[in-house]
Each structure stands twice: as structure tokens, then as C-alpha cells.
Amino acid sequence: MRTLGIIINSAYVRGLIGQAIFTFAGIGLVGGIRSAMGLETNVEPGVVLGAILGVIGFLLFAGVLTDWLKWIAGKKTPLRHGVPEGKPGWSRYLNVDVNHKVIGIQYGYTSILVLLVGGIFALVFRLELAQPGIQLLDAKTYNTLFSAHGIVMIASILLGVGAMTNYLVPLMIGASDMAFPRLNAFSYWVGIPAVVLILSGMVVGGWDTGWVGYPPLSLRAPLGVVLFLMGFYLNGLSSIASSINLLVTVSFMRAKGMTPFRMPIFVWAAVATSLIQFTATQTVGVALTLNVMERVAGLTFFNPTNGGDPVLYQHLFWFYSHPVVYVFVLPGLGIISELLPVFSRKPLFGYKWIALSSLGIAFVGFLVWAHHMFTSGMNDALRIPFMMATMFVAIPTGVKFFSWVATMWEGKLSFETPMLFVLGAISVFLIGGVTGPILGTIPTDLHLHDSYWVVGHFHATMFGGFIFPFFAAIYYWFPKITGRMYKESLGKLHFWLMVPGFWIMSLGQMQIGLLGMRRRIVDYEAVLGVQGTQVLITIAALVIGWSVLIMVYNLVSSARSKEMAVTNPWGSRSPEWQIPYPVPEFNYDVPFEVVGDPYDYGLDGSEYVHTQAAPVPSGD
Amino acid sequence: MSAYTKAQPGSHHEAHDEDRAHELPYATQVRANRLGLWLFFISEFFLFGALLITRFYLWNVPGVGQTRPELSQELGLITTSILLLSSFFVYRGETAMTFGDRKTFTQSYLLAALLGLLFFVGVVVMEWNLFGLTLNMFGIEWFGHLKPSDGVHGGVFYMMTGMHALHVISGVGLLLIAWNRGRKGMYSVERHWGVEGIALYWHYVDVVWIFFYPALYLIGKAV
Known part of the structure; x- marks a missing residue:
């Protein structure tokens, strides 16, 4: 009963109520005036207007704006x-x-939930595509x-x-939190009404415009396109706020001795990502506005x-939407580089x-x-220069592969689940990588544009660059987050279902x-002679879907188990693994000093994180 | 480089507060705020830059070159002057605060907010002609006649002035908040990041208009 009370009174429920009230108020207001x-x-x-007000309503009711309004x-x-008084620890989430740890976990489970929703959409229309003709869905x-x-x-x-x-x-650089904790919360919470708008x-x-929303099609699409x-x-707003926060955090809150080239490599990836996010996102904002x-x-x-030019939209849109694929993959590539040495x-x-290759990819992007x-x-004069520039992306990416x-x-090498996913990521990202230049070259692109080749290519880059490394990261840091170890057998099952499933799906696409199958x-x-492969792709997609559900089950059931994991199961040198579970509210009760290079595994007597012996007395 | 250290009791202006023990020292927080605000400006540069690109892309007629709509030059010059003047008062107010002159600070910020509001009225009520009025006085056309539906000229003009006006009106709000907090004595010579940040924001909005004004009113052949 108390649990139910906490859930009903949570910021999610309050926010959604606020969003509903404000949305209908906005619609009513404009309708009345008109x-x-x-x-x-x-x-x-x-x-x-209802959508704009609805977002404000969500943030107001959820309590995101409270501190700023007080100010x-x-x-x-x-x-x-800390935990609000008289409430269980989980109510924080x-x-x-x-x-930042709570917000990170909130991002994490929201991401997986939204991933499942998007995956279900894909499985539904994949079933439709398994056969020629119309079976399940109408075109609309x-x-x-x-x-x-x-x-x-x-x-x-x-x-x-x-x-x-x-x-x-913040854990990796030894900070107590992000530089702007309230802005950090805002960045997360503003993403919830965004998802609500898209789904509504x-x-x-x-x-029917796809995710690109090209005009003039978007100008005559149904009402849903506006939402x-x-x-x-x-x-985009959420991205901009969180990336500025991250850049400031890395600039000002590093531990003693953590010079830029002694930061864990993932931090470099995060910085490169943020550099793209806080600039390019504005142009897609303009395009959408x-x-x-x-x-x-x-x-x-x-x-x-009326004298307008639809190509302008595409320029503004892709000025963000190409770099944003590096926003998706750079953190993933950072995870690969982070986990491989371990x-x-x-x-x-x-x-x-x-x-530097992360920065290079961000720049060339x-x-x-x-x-x-x-x-x-x-x-036409723009085509050759952009083809040349596209080929340059291979250089910093190649640096990473080699x-x-x-x-x-x-x-x-040892092959626990995180390592398997890292290796899977490399193999899949390689497929995505080598199929890219074919699309970046003008003559072949003219043939393959808007075909399923494109679908196969970018799913390989997204899975190799984000999904596989993300899952690797989830398994790898799961003992840090929950204090428990996931079930290795289920993790391996997940991997061995997902990797062949993905290869078949992507190569089939x-x-x-x-052969001439068009996108969308x-x-x-x-x-066309593609039906056999279509069936294979659909089966592979279902296998991937099931394997992700296995992961969700594994994570949930392992988190509830009583058996605690050891402090540093992977033998990592990174600072966050040197402190036991649970991580204190402000991360490091005893400040550490960085005295060596982060990845000197196997070198005798090397030290990365040096913890001061005497704890600093807290308070006055 | 490691500016982050545990908060030292002496560095706090006010009595040591247990709640704030884990927050950044004020000086570090202000430096972080400053960087954050400048990153925000860089980010917004891409927003306004994209709008400028839109303007130069769409108002370029092949064979003719850049064009612009027929606008009231006098009205544009007057509103621009008002906005520039407001920036002077913001600067005056901020400088006064660093010297502890609270009275000059509050007066200047209030005046700047009023001038900003005047600019907003000049653009949204008069140039946009929100209420469909006409007035010809001293040989000046006081209300604009360009409509949002007037092709790409109307579209771009309303979008650019609208996006800028949104920043102006939020800046006016911030100036009034700073004025109100200043009136209550919540800023001191040592701790007045709010005053500084809002001043920076206002100057930024001003600088954006310095690029928008010629792009909308001066560059290109009038059609």
C-alpha cells in the first residue's frame, strides 16, 4: 500500500498529470480565442501551444523547476x-x-524502456514485411x-x-557530482515529456515522413507530425543542457593529478560527444522550428x-543529424577502448x-x-567535396580499429560477457564501417540511395557503435551500480543469440x-526475389528482441539477489572500482590523486589512483 | 588544474553551512558558471547562425543577388538604438555592483529592463503591427506593413525577429529578477554572479541584434 502511494505520488505520475492539464488548457485557450x-x-x-504548455506543466508538477522558481x-x-526522510531508497529514482548517479540510472532504465517500445514497433512492421502483399498493417x-x-x-x-x-x-574524474546538478536533473526530466509527445x-x-520530417511532405502530413x-x-534541448554540463564538469572538477591525457579514455569520448551535441543540435532545432x-x-x-526551398531544410537538418550519429557512436567506441585493456x-x-581520434571524428563529422x-x-558543385570529406572519416575511425x-x-584475453559484447561491437561496427564508403561515393550512392542497403548499413553502425557497447557497459558496471553480479550464463546466452541474429539481419538487409528493395x-x-531473406531478417529481428528481454530479466533478477559481488571483479585500475559498494553520496569520501597512466595493465609497480592514507575530517 | 577541493570554511562568505559542505567553493562555482554560460553562447551562436544562413539562402534571388523586404528604416534605427542604449545601462549597473553601489545598480538594471521592453514593443507591436494600426508622423511610418504570409521575406523576417524577441523578453525578465533581488540586498561585492551572468546574457542578445539588424534592414536590394 505504501509502495503504491509512493509510485502514485512520484514525479513521473505528477508530471504526466501536469502535462495533461496544461496541454488541454493550451488547446482550450487557443480554441476559445480562435x-x-x-x-x-x-x-x-x-x-x-498545448504541447509547449504541457511540457512546462510536466516540469512544474514533477518539481524540476521548484528551485529555480524559489530563486x-x-x-x-x-x-x-540523499534519500528524502522517511522514504525507502528506491523512491529517489x-x-x-x-x-548524478541517480540521474544516470534514471537515464539508463528510461533508455531501456524506450528501447523496448521502439523495438516492438520494429518487430510489428518486420512481421508485415515477411511476406509480399498487405497482411497486418495498412500503409498509414x-x-x-x-x-x-x-x-x-x-x-x-x-x-x-x-x-x-x-x-x-564524474566517477571517473573524481568529481563529487556534475557542475550543475539541477540542470542535470532538468536535462533528464525534459526528455520524458518529449517521449510522451512523440508517442501521442x-x-x-x-x-508518414520518417524520422527526417522532410518538407514539403511534412507540410501535408497528418497532425501527428507536429507533435x-x-x-x-x-x-535536442535535453542534449544541449547535458552536454554543456558535462564539458564544464570535466573542465573544473577533475581530481588532483588528473591531467587531460591521464583521464580514462571514455571521458575523452564523452567530451567529443558533448562538443558535437552543444553546437550542432541548435541547427536541427532551427530546422524543426x-x-x-x-x-x-x-x-x-x-x-x-510559395517561393521556399526544401533543400534548405535538408541542409539544416543534416548539419545536425549527420554529426549526431557520432554522438551515438563515440561514447560506445569509448566504452570499447575502456574495456578492452581490462x-x-x-x-x-x-x-x-x-x-585525439575522438576529437578528429567529431571535427570531420x-x-x-x-x-x-x-x-x-x-x-552539383557541393557533391565532390562532400564525398572527399566523407572518406576522411575513415582515418580517425581506422586509428581506433587498429x-x-x-x-x-x-x-x-578473458571472455566474460562485457568482453564478448565489446568484441561483438567491433565485428558489427566493422560491417557498418566498410559498407559506409559505398554510400559516401556518389555513383554508388545514386544507385543505393533509399534502398535497404542504407538500412543495413546504419543499423550495423548503430548496433556496433552504440547498442553492443551500451550492453557491454551495462554488464560491466552492473556490479558497481547494484553491488550484485549478473548471471554470467544468461549474459552469454544473450550475446550468442544477439550477435548471429544481428549479422543475419544486417547482411540480409x-x-x-x-536487389532493389526500397526503404520505407x-x-x-x-x-523481386527477396521474400526468403525477408523471412530470415524477421526471424533474426525476433531473436534479437528475445535476447534483449533475457538481458532485462537477468538484470532485474540479479539486482534482487542477496549475494553481493566483490568490489573490483574485473581487476580494473579505474578509480570508481577502487571503492566498495555502495558508492557514497559524494563519490569519494577520501580524495584520490592520480599518479600514473590509466591503462598500464601488466606493468609491475605501476600505479594510477593513489588514495591518501588519512581521511580528511568532514565538517568543521 | 584541480580547482575542485573540499569546501574550505574560510572561503565561505557566510557561516559554514552543513548543507553546502559538498558543493563547490563559490569562486570555483562562479568560474564554472562563467564557462557554462559561454558554452551556452557558443551553442546559441549556431541557432542564430542557422537563422542568418536561412536568410541569406532564401533571400538570394538568382540573377538579382541578395534582396530584402521594404521595411520602415527609421523604426528599425530607433529600436536598434534603444537596444544598444540598454546595454550601456546594464554595463553601468554591473560595474556599480562590483563597487558596492547598490542604488546605481538597481536603477540601471530597471532602466535597462524598461528599454528592453520598449525594444520588444517596437518590434512586436509596431514592426509586426500586431494590432493592424497605421500612423504616419514626422514622415516616419510607425507601424510595419510586412505580413508573415508575404512569402520568404515575411517568413524569415518574422522568424528572426521573433526568435530574437523571445530572447529579449526573457532577458527583460532576468533583468527584473536581478533588480528585485538587488533591491532586497541579496547581492554583495563578493557574491553577485546573478548580476554578472544576466549582464553577459543581455550583451549577447544585443550583439546578436547587431548582426540581425543589417541582415534584415540594410543588406540586399529592396523589393
């Missing part, structure tokens, strides 16, 4: 730390909390489902990136019949080069966006793409 002015019935302006009113606002539902699959998965990945950076970076867009008519665009926008304004307020930007018992090969637009009708191979070379289409001709 009818009073005698304008024709058009629900869209009301929906836009405006001129009151003192000390940060509240359901309410607004400023601790199919369009909404694949569009929602795209954006929901992007939301999930952004949440997952937030989970890893928020939980790990599916109910009110759906949309999708606004939800997307909010995800212009799109919504064109639809709702009658402004002209993209509609060619399981190879060898120093990371070329630490500095890996660190800004120069390649128009390779998504070779067939869009943009200025460094990984060299790190494993002659190492004492590429094969049918070469509900039906195909039997004479």
Missing part, C-alpha cells in the same frame, strides 16, 4: 542530497534528484510505425548516452509553391591517438553532412537492398 475571433476551425495552433522569488535554495499505420521506430530509437540512444556519461564521467503523435493521426517535430526538439512554424503559423521557408590485461595501444543529399537536387587490434595482440515501403513485389 472561435471568439471567428476564425475557421483549425486545431493545430492549439496543439502547438526567482528570492529564497534560499540549498541542494537537497522515481523523483527529481540532483545526484506502417508509415507511422517506421517513422516512430526511428525517432523513438534516437530518443532511446540519446538517453543511453546520457546514462553512460552522467553515471561514469502516433495516436492523433500518426505521420513528432516538437518532441524531437525537446530531445521552421518546419512547425511553416505548418502552423503560415510562414514560408520550404514550400516551393579484459586483455595490457595497456591501451596509442592512448593519445585514441583520445561537421564537414560531411551533404553526403545524405547527393540525390536531393542540391548544387588500436583495438593492437591492444588485444598477445594479450591475456544489405542483400535485399542490392509497406509492400514489395514477389518477383
